[in-house]
Amino acid sequence: MSKARILLPIEGMSCASCAATVQEALAAAGGVASAAVNYATAKAAVDYDDAQIDVGQLIQTVREAGYNCGKATVTFGVVDLHYAPSVVPLERALAAVNGVIRAVANQATETVTVDYVPGAVGAEDLERAVQAAGFEVAEPIAAEDPVERERIARRREIRTLTGKFALAAVVTVVAMAGAMLLMADRPAGAHGTFKQFDLLGRLLMPLAVALRDRVAAQGYVLDFEWVKRGLGLVTLPVVLWSGQQFYRGAWSGLRHRTADMNTLIAVGTGAAFLYSIVATAAPGLFTRAGLPADVYYEAVAAIIALILLGRLLEARAKGQTSEAIRRLAALRAKSAHVVRDGKETDIPSEAVVVGDLVIIKPGERVPVDGMVTEGASAVNEAMLTGEPIPVAKKPGDEVIGGTINTTGSITLRATRVGKETALGQIVQLVEDAQATKAPIQKLADRVAGVFVPIVLALAIAAFVVWFDFGPPPALLFATVALVTVLIIACPCALGLATPTAILVGTGRAAEHGILIRSGEALERLAQARTVLLDKTGTITEGKPAVTHIVTAKKPDGSSISPADVLKWAAAVEQRSEHPLAQAILKAAKDKQVGVLAVEKFAAMEGRGVRGTVDRRIIEVISLRHARERSLELGSLGSDADRLAAQGRSPVICVVNNTVYAVIAISDPIKPTSKEAVAHLKRLGLPVVMVSGDSRKGAEAVAKEVGIEEVLAEVLPSQKADLVKKLQRQGKHVVMVGDGINDAPALAQADVGVAIGTGTDIAMEASDVTLIRGDLRGVVTAVALARRTMRTIRWNLIWAFGYNVLLIPVAAGALYPFTGWLLSPVLASAAMAWSSLSVVLNSLSLRRFKPVWAT
Amino acid sequence: MTPAQIAVSAGGVAVIVGELWYFLFSRGPAAAAAVAQGVQEIAVTVKGGYTPDTIVVQAGTPVRLRFYRDETADCSDRVVFERFGIDRALPAFQTTTVEFTPTEPGEFPFRCGMSMLKGLLVVEPPGDRRAATSPHKFHGA
Numbered sequence: 001m002s003k004a005r006i007l008l009p010i011e012g013m014s015c016a017s018c019a020a021t022v023q024e025a026l027a028a029a030g031g032v033a034s035a036a037v038n039y040a041t042a043k044a045a046v047d048y049d050d051a052q053i054d055v056g057q058l059i060q061t062v063r064e065a066g067y068n069c070g071k072a073t074v075t076f077g078v079v080d081l082h083y084a085p086s087v088v089p090l091e092r093a094l095a096a097v098n099g100v101i102r103a104v105a106n107q108a109t110e111t112v113t114v115d116y117v118p119g120a121v122g123a124e125d126l127e128r129a130v131q132a133a134g135f136e137v138a139e140p141i142a143a144e145d146p147v148e149r150e151r152i153a154r155r156r157e158i159r160t161l162t163g164k165f166a167l168a169a170v171v172t173v174v175a176m177a178g179a180m181l182l183m184a185d186r187p188a189g190a191h192g193t194f195k196q197f198d199l200l201g202r203l204l205m206p207l208a209v210a211l212r213d214r215v216a217a218q219g220y221v222l223d224f225e226w227v228k229r230g231l232g233l234v235t236l237p238v239v240l241w242s243g244q245q246f247y248r249g250a251w252s253g254l255r256h257r258t259a260d261m262n263t264l265i266a267v268g269t270g271a272a273f274l275y276s277i278v279a280t281a282a283p284g285l286f287t288r289a290g291l292p293a294d295v296y297y298e299a300v301a302a303i304i305a306l307i308l309l310g311r312l313l314e315a316r317a318k319g320q321t322s323e324a325i326r327r328l329a330a331l332r333a334k335s336a337h338v339v340r341d342g343k344e345t346d347i348p349s350e351a352v353v354v355g356d357l358v359i360i361k362p363g364e365r366v367p368v369d370g371m372v373t374e375g376a377s378a379v380n381e382a383m384l385t386g387e388p389i390p391v392a393k394k395p396g397d398e399v400i401g402g403t404i405n406t407t408g409s410i411t412l413r414a415t416r417v418g419k420e421t422a423l424g425q426i427v428q429l430v431e432d433a434q435a436t437k438a439p440i441q442k443l444a445d446r447v448a449g450v451f452v453p454i455v456l457a458l459a460i461a462a463f464v465v466w467f468d469f470g471p472p473p474a475l476l477f478a479t480v481a482l483v484t485v486l487i488i489a490c491p492c493a494l495g496l497a498t499p500t501a502i503l504v505g506t507g508r509a510a511e512h513g514i515l516i517r518s519g520e521a522l523e524r525l526a527q528a529r530t531v532l533l534d535k536t537g538t539i540t541e542g543k544p545a546v547t548h549i550v551t552a553k554k555p556d557g558s559s560i561s562p563a564d565v566l567k568w569a570a571a572v573e574q575r576s577e578h579p580l581a582q583a584i585l586k587a588a589k590d591k592q593v594g595v596l597a598v599e600k601f602a603a604m605e606g607r608g609v610r611g612t613v614d615r616r617i618i619e620v621i622s623l624r625h626a627r628e629r630s631l632e633l634g635s636l637g638s639d640a641d642r643l644a645a646q647g648r649s650p651v652i653c654v655v656n657n658t659v660y661a662v663i664a665i666s667d668p669i670k671p672t673s674k675e676a677v678a679h680l681k682r683l684g685l686p687v688v689m690v691s692g693d694s695r696k697g698a699e700a701v702a703k704e705v706g707i708e709e710v711l712a713e714v715l716p717s718q719k720a721d722l723v724k725k726l727q728r729q730g731k732h733v734v735m736v737g738d739g740i741n742d743a744p745a746l747a748q749a750d751v752g753v754a755i756g757t758g759t760d761i762a763m764e765a766s767d768v769t770l771i772r773g774d775l776r777g778v779v780t781a782v783a784l785a786r787r788t789m790r791t792i793r794w795n796l797i798w799a800f801g802y803n804v805l806l807i808p809v810a811a812g813a814l815y816p817f818t819g820w821l822l823s824p825v826l827a828s829a830a831m832a833w834s835s836l837s838v839v840l841n842s843l844s845l846r847r848f849k850p851v852w853a854t
Numbered sequence: 855m856t857p858a859q860i861a862v863s864a865g866g867v868a869v870i871v872g873e874l875w876y877f878l879f880s881r882g883p884a885a886a887a888a889v890a891q892g893v894q895e896i897a898v899t900v901k902g903g904y905t906p907d908t909i910v911v912q913a914g915t916p917v918r919l920r921f922y923r924d925e926t927a928d929c930s931d932r933v934v935f936e937r938f939g940i941d942r943a944l945p946a947f948q949t950t951t952v953e954f955t956p957t958e959p960g961e962f963p964f965r966c967g968m969s970m971l972k973g974l975l976v977v978e979p980p981g982d983r984r985a986a987t988s989p990h991k992f993h994g995a
Contacts, residue, residue: 075920075949104890104891154926157926249902249927252901252902252903253902253903255902255903256882256902256903256904256905256907256971257876257877257880257881257882257903257907257972258877258902258903258970258971258972259873259877260929260970432943444968445967445968445969446969448968448969448970449965449968449969449970449972450878450969452877452970453873453874453877453878454874456870456873456877457870457873457874460866460869460870460873461866461870463862463866464862464863464866464867467858467859467862467863468855468859468862468863491970494968495929495967495968495970499967
């Protein structure tokens, strides 16, 4: 009936041969016209006849082949579904949408749950299907963009936090002044105060006395009871509004049998506030028992103000931790000029669909990934490849979304849009990585889980001990100790230690073109002990190129021009498909030597090629074959041998049976490889090179970049065994290679680093992907991983140390020896600072720079 | 010791024991997953805790838990089922589906990334369904 096309995300493919298996299985299914599976993107593009086979069956086929298919689920409300006679038409209409696997309507809840292939179904498709079946969706399906909603929620949170803090801060200043007046005039005793005993009281005493004298000088006489009532009144809104979130959170936690930060703050400030209220309303209860009717309103206000300030600063700082993602996302173009129905229209770039013709004018950002169909220009790909020089693009070339078109106007056909684009995948990968944790956090998590109930227990124990054994007035000291312990304890620092550092570390890595898959990969990278480098494509460019042309003298003594040699050689090689031939053709093109026509072309299996060019018989042959034929090589013979010893492949260009030149071809070493190896060694990492090439060739390259240990003539399939062997020696192995041929070795290694070329992000098998082909990325990755782990370790030491040291101090452990008592206000300042300092320490990772940039 | 001191000491110990038991060892009411098309499905709201926090399922049948995270608080941004090797991010205001098939009966705790929020998955032997539990008892209310 009708032709349909779908992109299925495939899960579980670990190598390129898996892709072949999936492809075969799909192609063999009845109704499938063609199937193409891309291993790098883990997607299968299937053209099929939807009358014969549906998406569900396609997915079943993939499953039967032993792999899995990505699936997403959306649930949305449908108006008046409850009263519909049957849900079958609705379910059918939805299931008929291309890409929908299953649709289930629930009349009781008036909702529909749709399983679909991610990326294949748009919200409008579903809405249209619902309408076609005669229903209305309760609210636009896509309207609730969770990311947007979260962003708005966070912004609103910061705004209300600021307001709440402002009120609490003003009240704190007022309450402090009042408290000082109360404190200055009344020494310890039945009617006095005991605040001058704690650390804050000692600090503030001189100020309090000065304030009292000032008030007295103005001729005012204070009624202390009225001052207390006034303070209670101004503090009330702070408790009811500013501190509301703590009490609400604590209550919600209590119902769920969980205790967190909010529980501590709520119980702490609640106890202090209630004590103060009783002391204000019924001071007689205290004085009759010989207790001072002291109030702690200023402590309540200050605790709430300081903790809100801490949260506020923390929220701001946390916003900065995800800056890297925002910067990446900012590379996306907002809108696109699309040709539809022969007219050029501007649409948001999210609305571009695969197959659209998109026009990109000079200076604009490319909105989607696509293939150039018209025009020519140079495109700046620096943000992806790090290459500062714009790359020329002509029809047939691939262009990546997020790059900048420089000079000409080009038209491209969109091949990947939205989250499917290279940039979208990078953003997704970094976001996923940032949501993971490093194993080092496990201990902290375990402690955090039992932390708050244990602190509650300690606080109550401190209360009991002070009450039973403390100096009079015992109830007052006991209450202060209880409140101080509750307030000073900081489980947040424990929880924030790892995630914030990973957030900043992976973000910073992404900015350097390094995609780290998870916190675990980061931790293993920091522990690396050996680096295994693949040769071809990793240390070298992976594309053979002409490096030398040594020409003979003509019989008349003049030199033969290398350009002529290239011209003739390229003429015969244009018909050959040998990799060396491609190198010669590329050299001819780069040198802009016109390629002549060739006649009577013949390929001599294993020996070379021959043809007639410009009435000359031109041969490009191997050195061995030249010797077999006893051609006169002269000094070129020793040149050829020397070049071969350097690991290059010499070929001989013969014109009319006379040797004209030796052309040396080799896979050039990337310019930064040598520096990268030196830096890796400086990081204390032994570097080993693996190569499938001959020993001689491999060793020549190794020597050039400064690697001593070479494992040559290793088949791709043996590389994984090699990694295993090193691991058996107890080494943490980092394997660097390309993501396709080396996939098994990358997967076997403790950390697999795939070296990419910007466009294809072969991230399936690797823990780390270097977007830029630069080997120095490995150095940066290891250095950054180590620095991140160091930051995490410091964060954890700080978080644990802080709580272990200060909770006993807050409980009054120093009082018997020094007479020191921490005040609740100081405790809240310490608490706020503690979690903030962890975030700030993690943020310091933003200043990380690669070694060569410093 | 004065009577007040004895009372405060005894009360303190009682509160400590009760508080530790309540937060660390007690459980909320259980909810059984509803079976639809061969899958045991239940919606869990994540807001300051898991509602419901004890989920009863049967061994051998696939389980689909749909977590809706109704807050931005950092605490709840992951859900971890250690026993099933699941560690999933829960984006705020989104429903995240966690699917697995428990094979053997037992009690398997789940938790948030920082172990502050806790839940329990009770896997019963197949066919041993509790009649009285209704999945609708704990949400919407």
